[in-house]
Amino acid sequence: MISHTKVILLKAIDYQDSSKILTVLSSEHGKIALIAKGAKRPKNKFTGLLDVGNILDVVYYYKANRGVQTLTEASVFYKSDIFRKDFQRAAVLYATLELVAQLVHDNEVNKPVFNFAGNFIQWLGESDTTFPSVFAYVQLRMAEIIGIGIHPDIENEANHTYLNVAGGSVSNSASEELSYKLTPAQSRFVLQGLRSKSKAIFNIDLENGELKQLVHHLDVYFKYHIDGYKERRSDTIFEQMI
Template sequence: MLSKCEGIVIRTSDYGEANKVVTIYTREAGKIGLMARGAKKPSSRFASLTQLFTYGHFLVQKGSGMGTLQQGEVISSMRGIREDIFSTAYASYIVELTDKSTENEKSNPFLFELLYQTLSFMNEGYDLDILTYIYELKMLSVLGLYPCLGQCSICQAKDGVFGFSIREGGLICHRCFEKDPYHFKLTPAAVKLLRLLYYMDIKRLGSISVKEETKKQLKQVIDSYYEEYSGLYLKTKRFLNQIENLRQSLSPQDTQESGLQVE
């Protein structure tokens, strides 16, 4: 049976001398694996279509086992990502996180749109850190994780000074700090941004200006939460941490006031 789908290549592996197995996250059917025969040959019509991050239309032959790629059309090669080592590192983490967090052939149009928008913004040169934080926060629900960000996770207070408790799974207010002496201290700007990125529609993301210190606080909270609750150990995450350190050593520190505009 032939079917057409809209998708993004999130993983590729060689199969034999000339073939590739590609994993595509599709709008219609979620994650699917396909055999792309001859795709390793430079002259193959599938050579560009089966590159990592490629967004396109795919004509698939489905049988009892793995599907076979029959035809396709590249809509966007995400060239801007591929031409920059930092963008490649961040995008590689995004697609591996998607791959490891999802089951085969389980449709999730919301996740497809989130993946497409995130990679498109990375391709256009938007802030890589902020895009990654948004994606990580929104992927938590896919993993069945729901951090408490609307109020204190202990006393339910909605006002006061807040920190983040990994043990309690969310924000805690100053009244409850002593109940978790290992909580992360957060500035009011970091608390506001954490909530905003978790709840906002990524399509509304506009110009971004966030202090490096605020980013560090968000990264510490998100990384620690994932380490404690997700059960994921991704090779691309370790590499990304190395790349982030390199990028920060090459660029001046951002000294502007923390702020984020949405459209």
């Protein structure tokens, strides 16, 4: 079957002498692998198109029983050279793409994740300012989109606040199983992220140590609720900016 659809390029690796294997999030078929034959050759039709984070219009031959599909045509729907020049944007981009790749199973069609990731990449590429805390916001939103969202259960925001991992809540009391006490700034960030989608959340002043700790807490949350969730390789890049 010939498929014409949009994809988000999550990962690209060299294959043999001249080709590339791409991991993409496809609007039509979910997370799949594509082979771009001859992509490493000079003047190949895919030259300049296969940068990680690009959103592409593609044509590929799809067979459900095949592990790698054959890419035949590609054109750019969205790309931004800013990710090559801006270390902070690139760090957030790579961390986000790796998170998306972990949260979507192979061949699982998830339009909400696809739409969020596509819109986020374009926002990140065009935004006037880069906020390191944006990745923690991505974690909160992705948890909500895939159905394991954290729900606020706060009686008094002035009191101590805890992220209850097992119960999936933020509350004034710690659960018995696994909880993290949040700093006041972490608490404000999480609660605002759960209650609204305003960029005003990035005005909350999270110290570098607080942000790194919050990202870790949210990763533990994903590990608890999702089998096989792993640490991101891109974290070594991301942590250099916080």
